[in-house]
Amino acid sequence: MKIIVTDEVAQEGLALLAQDPRVELDVKLGLKKEELLAIIGDYDVIITRSGTTVNRELLDAGKKLRLVARAGVGIDNVDVDYASSRGVIVVNAPFGNTNSAAEHAMALLLSFCRNVTRANGSLKSGEWKRAPFTGYELKGKTAGVIGLGKVGGRVATRLKAFECDVLACDPYIAVKRAHDLGVKLVSHDEIYKNCDIITVHTPLTDETRNMIGERELAMMKDGVIIVNAARGGIIEEAALLKYLESGKVAGAAVDVFSEEPPKSEYLKKLIGHERVVVTPHLGANTFEAQVNVAVDVSREILNYLDDQPLENAVNIPRFDLALMDQMRPFLNLMNTLCEFGIQLLDANISKIVFGFSGSIAHYDCTPLTVCGLASILNRMVDQDVNMVNASLIAEGMGIVVEESKTTHADAFSNLITIVVEGEGGKRRTISGTLFEGLPRIVRLRDYSMDFAPEEHMLLLHYADRPGMIGKIGTIMGQHEINIASMNLGRSEKKGEAMVILSLDSAVPPQVLEEVRAATDATFIKAIHMPGARCSRSCGCTA
Incomplete structure (x- = not known):
């Protein structure tokens, strides 16, 4: 493997690479843009800090590039999305400092x-x-x-x-x-x-x-x-x-x-x-931290050579195409369920169970499980989480991750269910399926529902009694918030009711409090779903 180093990187890190007989290491500092473009095609890996811009032009010229290693936390100088499209892994050192x-x-x-x-x-x-x-x-x-x-x-x-x-x-x-x-x-x-x-x-x-x-x-x-x-x-x-x-x-x-x-x-x-x-942003500015980030990215490169998991990869190459053909329709559903469900959490997570029912259970659902885990964790940690490092990060956070599968399905040919357990036995359950290729949420907690997620929604629980829907509609109308659709679930007549409203605009905090007071809601949450599409953060290329 040929590696080029284009910025100042601590020698303690490079020494790990230099002593590996599989590695040919070239340190070429201060190259002009044209000089780097002329030679990058000979290398499998580039190690940079902030002084080298790894953009489309450089990635296109690096025909053999398999990995970009950023010896530091930030990756602003790397076009990660384009690297992903080229199948180039990008790693950094988020914890060296x-x-x-x-x-x-x-x-x-x-x-x-x-x-x-x-x-x-x-x-x-x-x-x-x-x-x-x-x-x-x-x-x-x-x-x-x-x-x-x-x-x-x-x-x-x-x-x-x-x-x-x-x-x-x-x-x-x-x-x-x-x-x-x-x-x-x-x-x-x-x-x-x-x-x-x-x-x-x-x-x-x-x-x-x-x-x-x-x-x-x-x-x-x-x-x-x-x-x-x-x-x-x-x-x-x-x-x-x-x-x-x-x-x-x-x-x-x-x-x-x-x-x-x-x-x-x-x-x-x-x-x-x-x-x-x-101080002027000096948190990472120590001699030891500079050594640590150099050592961390060098170890990642050696892990790659040894086919070991990469803890700090910020993207991932494409899945096997045959597996992607099976999984692609469900990646968007999984991401949508996670994006919705994570906003309902009010307790510290201790366990996440990903369940697959119906025809989908015949396949290896691991890519879906890890993609879902990455989608959840990306909203929780100060680190890019992907298909490679999601399980390692969850383990470090003390979160147990399980997968369950059954080919038996009642009402739906395929169903994905996510159960999140937290402190004190609290549980949050969300289930979804695909209808004409689009995600639909069909269960929240113990309530049967059926709605397509929209960008702005409002979810609330309250004691079912006459006039509640009218009160909610009146408040929304007074604040010029249009209700596009409504879905109602309830445990029994005059029992607890769950309402999910799809709205044309966001609900301000003061309106949320007004609805809570008017309905005596036991739970109320404004949900924001920027889009029901597969997040690239999970590492897939759908």
Whole structure:
């Protein structure tokens, strides 16, 4: 295997490749675009950092390329979709900087608590002042960790070592992992209300963008300390500045910003605030982290050579064509069920069962199971999940994954059922089938339903009694939200009813609360389905 290295990569990683007799390693730094295009056709693998753009032109020229290895976390310089279409695997090193990021979060927190940056500047200017720099101890403080993944888990461990009482919030982590770390899982609101220190360690997604804003900050204890060394945009920075200026927030330690480099006036004001410690996105910037990412991608290349699973592949080559012919009609259904079902979860997942009934059970359903698992996990973790690494990631999160098959089917020739189990025995069940090639959901929990998922939907449970549908329709009409269709299920007359509405537009939070109050709903959820199509995140090429 011929490998070209086009950017500076730590020698400790390259040494693993150099000592393998199957590898021919060429380090060619500083190549011009035309020079690289002229020679890339001779190589099976390219190792890059951020200095090389792996675009369509380069991928087309790399006729023999089988793998692109990005020695770092970001893959913005790689056209992953086009690489997938060419059957080229893309790997990165998302966890090589895990320890670096965790330590930096602690460094920021300690720097604020002990006034390190301010005291350093004062002393270097020739002053000798102590009183203005009286600090805070961590011992005995209640610390809240939002996001208990690899980085958040390490931060929680370190906070416990400083004798903090640690609460954690992560709806996608099994309770067992929290127990293993010795922390207590609580809700978001409990974190905000009870913690002296709050540190975030989640990916930036539609769910986490501006997750901590005006409402959450107002709920916090007076004198709270906030740390963000995860992603810019998780904390609403204008609101943070407001509560710093009011004194409710004692201070903040921030490494990441919604705009990098910061240009907005309010960001500059936040950065310049005397009670804010800041760094320019240095979480991964250690010598050790650079070695780790080099070692990680080199190991992935060797795993590829040895036909071993790739933990950090961000895409995957095509399935066997014969298998794809069998599975292709159901990949979209599986993704749709997962996209819908994941939005109904309100407990930490401990087990997922993928069930296949009818004719489909005659086939190997593993690709569907793993595609479904990847679809669920992609909304839960700060890592690209695909057909290769989904099972490994689920195992690391303490989630049990099972598959059940039966060729017997009652009402449908083919049926896919997903059962998600969580803390306290909570279960969520969703079943679907194909009707004229399009996904339809036919069961939610114990209710028989029959509807085609739409982009905007509203699901609610309430005690069945006259006038409920009218109340819901009236509220929607008052807010000019058109109801396209309605599906009703109920356990018995005047028992619990489940209603799913397909809408022409999204339901704002205030309207959601209005419907909840009018119906005394025991459960209500606005569902957003951007499209009932197979997500490329699962790794398939449908």
